[in-house]
Amino acid sequence: MSKIINNVVCPICGCLCDDLEVTVKNNEIVKMKNGCAVCEAKMVHGYKSEERILKPMIRKNGKLEPVSMDEAVKKAAQILTDAKYPLLFGWSSTVNEAQRIGVELAEELGSALDNCCSVCHGPSVMATQEVGIPAATLGQIRHRADLIVYWACNPWTSHPRHVERYTAFTDGRFEGSEWKSYMNKMKASASRKKMDIASKRIEREEAQINPQVEVNGPPPQTLQKPGRKMIVVDVRKTMSAEAADYFMQIEPNRDYDVIEALRCIVQDQELDVEKVGGVPVEYLREVADAMMKCEFGVIYFGLGMTQSLGRFRNIEVAIALARDLNRKTKFIISPMRGHFNVTGANQVFAWQTGYPYAIDFSQGYPQFNPGENTAVDLLKREDNDATLVISADPGAHFPSVVMKNMMKHPLITINPDMNAISRLGDVVFPTQWCGIEYVGTAYRMDSVPITLKKVVEAPPGVLTDEELLSKILAEVREIKKKRGLPVGLTEQKIVHTEPIEPPRVCPAPVTKPKPKKVVKKKKEAA
Amino acid sequence: MTEILIKNGFVVDPLNKINCEKMDIAIKNGKVVAKVNEKNAQVIDAAGLTVMAGGVDIHSHVAGAEVNMGRMIRPEDHYKDPVRKTALTRCGTGYSIPSTFVTGYRYSEMGYTSVFNGSVAALKAKHAHEELNDIPLMDKATYILTGDWWFVLENLAKGDVDECARLVAWLMRATKGYAIKIVNPGGLESWGFGRNVHSIDDPVPNFGITPREIMRGLIKVNKKLNMPHTIHLHTNNLGVPGNYQTTLDTMKAFEDLSTDGKPVAHITHIQFASFKGENWGKFKSGAEEIAKYMNAHNHMTLDMGQVTFSDTTTMTADGPFEFSLYELGGHNKWVNSDVETESSGGIIPFHYKKNSPVNALQWSIGLEIALLIKDPWKIFMTTDHPNGGPFYDYPKVLAWLYSKKAREATLKKCHKSAKKKSLLPSIDRELSLYEIAIMTRAGTAKALGLPDKGHLGVGADADVAIFNINPETLDISQKFRTARKAFANAAYTIKDGTIVVKDGQVVNSQIPGRTFWVDAETKDPCKIDDEMKRKFRDYWTIEFENYPVTDHYVKVSDRLERKASV
Incomplete structure (x- = not known):
């Protein structure tokens, strides 16, 4: 049975084309219309690559070994809380919903928070x-x-x-x-x-042909x-x-x-x-x-x-x-913004903290100073002592001296497949492909918000970025509580579709306010 | 839910005609009730305190693409106002455009419980809702820019009001919007090619329609859809000297549309639309004319858009206005943000200075209008946050309204133009607490068509603000600073039946607040066929299916159902 899904949004570049027609067969994308070659490479082939990470892994004796999700979350939370000044980097290829939790996590840890835009736009x-x-x-x-x-x-x-x-x-x-x-x-x-x-x-000329x-x-x-x-x-x-x-x-x-x-x-x-x-x-x-x-x-x-x-x-x-x-x-x-949600990362960071990137929470409030709090500069000075990388691959793109400094300290990675940075990680999480396996919001290069679609089911046991970060955040708070440190409140999860009271019929606006019967009578006349 | 009993406060509740009477307010399950069992209830001793309904802000730019762009380009604005994380609250930054959490906390600390977001382009409505979700402790809603939406322009040019109404109903549902917002009608479309309209009868290029027709058409649409609020209008020629004439023309153009004595339009930030004089050199106040007209007519409501002398950020969907402001010089940053098929926008950081003749006069114009209009149900207090000043300057504005002494104290420091070219020094009126309650909660709730807000009668939402003001012992007009402090730091703020602020400090940040939106049910639904979808694909760069704001984007949804007459 194959089904065709229309108006699918392409989760690759800042264009966020939303007119893809995707054919799904046996929970696999088999065909795609309207997309460009780059889109086809990821949507039809790339996302199901053999390099896909399916289980969380922890580095033991220099080798990555599969562990349970709980163990990996505990280990990651431990690393982040033990560190004096961790860095949370990445965010451009994940959705707003995950970025929101990311800011909360950074705030809770008093860490540095930066996104890929510090090395592009x-x-x-x-x-x-x-x-x-x-x-x-x-x-x-x-x-x-x-x-x-x-x-x-x-x-x-x-x-x-x-x-x-x-x-x-x-x-x-x-x-x-x-x-x-x-x-x-x-x-x-x-x-x-x-x-x-x-x-x-x-003319039998052998010279290089330059039309x-x-x-x-x-x-x-x-x-x-x-x-x-x-x-x-x-x-x-x-x-x-x-x-x-x-x-x-x-x-x-x-x-x-x-x-x-x-x-x-x-x-x-x-x-x-x-x-x-x-x-x-x-x-x-x-x-x-x-x-x-x-x-x-x-x-x-x-x-x-x-x-x-x-x-x-x-x-x-x-x-x-x-x-x-x-x-x-x-x-x-x-x-021309590159990654499909690098604009979104700037937006989310800005509305929650006031600053678009290069944010430092170490003083208990957000501070902004590109050149000081940006990932490359932080790492070059070796200021931070643990790193979490999500939906990005600095392993392939950062200067080698910076990478060397990053590798001196524990590294947690959250990426769907085994890219360069995941190979270097100490705790390696698998995650779903947003825009292919789960729904979320991304901002086009011109800041137009578009909802990414889910077209296939994720492999069993693999969480979304949002779920994963929430788990890590909860664990971090748990550890801090045990140590007697003050922690923030976990946001109450509210089911979107259910209003707290049934939708009510609002009567037409009253021109003359009728004096309603008031609460209680005056205590005394005099 | 807990029960609360507020005992012995001086209740000010204009919608129920209660003026500083000593009485108790009982709260149960998020609503005001007739009584509660005192033994089970949490008792607040409000003896010597003033009790009002929670504040309702009718126009404030707190969320959306424009607001966030303002945040992003002004790190220098945030540096001076960092907000620390506490065990209860998230961290963030102020100043003129605070981060979302801080926005919620600071509103709440002033006893406000509802805020209506000034304007949002439909294409970016998801963004606004995402931000609104991150504003805790407040009920909220957002107005949708409709005035230059191509479907509206085309249908009104054709004269098809009914079809236009069906499309607007669809738009409100699709964007989870609350009211029709019109900004510089026709001007935003013209700005697409760098032009503008300069009167309400200037033709809009390429569409064969005038601003007058757009506004009148949308008033008819608003009526047909039976919307809770009137149209929310930002007039043509805003911020241009001599524009009071345009404003008067606009108001006159609606006279015949009000058949039952109800208001048909709300003109927002009237201060920016009441300038007299041919140019900035001959800049004068047009407040008297506007107030005179308002005193003689009942078909409009206004809000102030008061200037408060601060380093703030102006932002509006009125792109051409922001460009003309940039052209005036002295501004380093100018942001323009056109939105295809719908709107434009602009941002300029602006420092209102007391020693500037124009700014000083702007300050007095806002107060003049508010004081010269006799009926407080017609004009509400705003600063058009952050255009005239940030919303946490509201207590200052209130002080200027209730105390002549406060006005004189500021007037002394202002450029002499404020004294010379306006009537302000001659105005003796000082507002009472009753009138202040109208201008900040009762009147706005009524204008917005919210029956459960702005008052404390049985059945009202349990949104309560308690201020440390004893009307029997404190003469607010003389001790204006004491009262100002009390308005800035509510003794208690109760949101949905939970105490969220005590002594000006947030004590509970976990009340998310609801998002109101209007679902106007038309007899024939708007026809969504292939033709419409094709048109959509031609007009926008996103597909029809990806345009609407889904339930996912509204954390706590409160749908207001309306029966339309088309």
């Missing part, structure tokens, strides 16, 4: 804290944008459906899709490539046409760049200069140089012209900007450019 958050941000939801771009700039990002590979679903290749109310012209361009480019290859073969002769030519006339235009700015020619109307190649680490030059042009100031960041000023003028002339423009920026020289200053100046452009037209700027 943390600088974007910091820039926003400096200068704000003119942003919009993706639909606004789809309906209205006639100039789309991708700066230092490669949506074609990292967010494969971003262009097709939300920006240049989608039909909005006021702007049409540029898909057709892209197809024509691709056809033309393909035949040009063929011709090139053929002619080169005729695009001038990588960074002048902007084409079409940049000034009405209708949708797409510009890609990057240090190398990516797939996204091929799809663009104009690709502006800049020198690495020169984003700040190029944006500042564009700002000068927008503000009608003189530029005394010929080239900025490897781009001739005339080209920049034409790009700036297109920016000022459009009806509705947008800049999407990626990690190329946040993690290259200048970091949050790059973003600050890019936001400033968008702000300047708002005096001439409507202009929006937004980060």
